[in-house]
Amino acid sequence: MALIDLHTHSTVSDGTETPEELVATAAAAGIGTLALTDHDTTGGWERAAAVLPAGMRLVRGAEFSCVSPTGRPETPGDRATVAVHLLGYLFDPRHPAIVEEQARLVAERVERLQKMARNVAADYPQLDAERIFDLVPAGTTPGRPHLGQALVRAGVVGSVNEAFADILRTGSKYYEPKTDTPVERAVQMIVDAGGVPVFAHPLARKRGRVIELSVLADLATIGLQGVEVDHPDHSPEDRATLRGVAQDLGLVATGSSDYHGTNKTTPIAAETTAPEALDALVDKGSGVPVLEG
Ligand code: AMP
Ligand code: FE
Ligand code: FE
Ligand code: ZN
Numbered sequence: 001m002a003l004i005d006l007h008t009h010s011t012v013s014d015g016t017e018t019p020e021e022l023v024a025t026a027a028a029a030g031i032g033t034l035a036l037t038d039h040d041t042t043g044g045w046e047r048a049a050a051v052l053p054a055g056m057r058l059v060r061g062a063e064f065s066c067v068s069p070t071g072r073p074e075t076p077g078d079r080a081t082v083a084v085h086l087l088g089y090l091f092d093p094r095h096p097a098i099v100e101e102q103a104r105l106v107a108e109r110v111e112r113l114q115k116m117a118r119n120v121a122a123d124y125p126q127l128d129a130e131r132i133f134d135l136v137p138a139g140t141t142p143g144r145p146h147l148g149q150a151l152v153r154a155g156v157v158g159s160v161n162e163a164f165a166d167i168l169r170t171g172s173k174y175y176e177p178k179t180d181t182p183v184e185r186a187v188q189m190i191v192d193a194g195g196v197p198v199f200a201h202p203l204a205r206k207r208g209r210v211i212e213l214s215v216l217a218d219l220a221t222i223g224l225q226g227v228e229v230d231h232p233d234h235s236p237e238d239r240a241t242l243r244g245v246a247q248d249l250g251l252v253a254t255g256s257s258d259y260h261g262t263n264k265t266t267p268i269a270a271e272t273t274a275p276e277a278l279d280a281l282v283d284k285g286s287g288v289p290v291l292e293g
Helices: 019-028 045-050 096-123 130-136 144-153 158-164 182-192 216-220 234-249 274-285
Strands: 001-003 031-039 057-069 079-090 195-198 226-229 253-254
Touching: 019 031, 019 045, 019 226, 031 045, 031 079, 045 057, 057 182, 079 182, 096 130, 096 144, 096 182, 130 144, 158 216, 158 253, 182 195, 182 216, 195 216, 216 234, 226 234, 226 274, 234 253, 253 274
Parallel strands: 001 031, 031 057, 195 226, 226 253
Antiparallel strands: 057 079, 079 195
């Protein structure tokens, strides 16, 4: 019984295990198919592939930072938006639009994390804002969890999760926005690169406002192939709703842990994808193959 976990993070973004360690953790947990989906980078692909054990399959992917309308505008001036995440699987990592957009986002994330660190240090001088990148190895996509770790080390909070409850939460006085990719454009980019776009945790309400379901319907008409239904941040009611929506729209329903090592409390393979759902996604990808260990 080989488990399928299609959403995990390594130290190449905001996970706490290196790609090599992540593959070992996955193997020990009984995972037969693992997707590596670091935020806005494919930098961990080769490292994970190099240590893939016999019998394990690696689906190479990434989680794209996007911005979406909250729903269909009710009035002509209605432009409310929300930050969303789009998983892309099996796309060609050399596709120019993706290379360019990932480089832009990472550069923007560097500046934004530095700003947030300075904002926080104004109130918590225990934090050395100028050394925030000590925790972010070169080639890493920086994110708020790195600042959370720095706050743990400085003794300001007991855990990254606690840092997110107040200091790091979206909209806190320390928060700095970043300019994410319009989600329709990200879907198009992934499709153009031979990849398979899947909407990540669409109803993760504890992170703030979420999309209306009409957004999934609209994206399905331009190439969205799947939706993450079983995710640690989804309630049982929301999972049932999303399963119905996926069925109605002909989208593949996936399940995944969104594992981040010790930056989050969810263990790897806490949520999994059905084999038929994986097959349906793999059938649609042509940018790079699934790797067989
Ligand atoms: P950023 O991409 O820098 O805006 O940070 C968002 C990331 O923070 C998400 O990808 C999650 O990995 C992480 N995150 C969000 N909420 C929490 C939380 N409550 N505890 C730990 N990590 C979180
Ligand atoms: Fe993350
Ligand atoms: Fe996410
Ligand atoms: Zn994620």
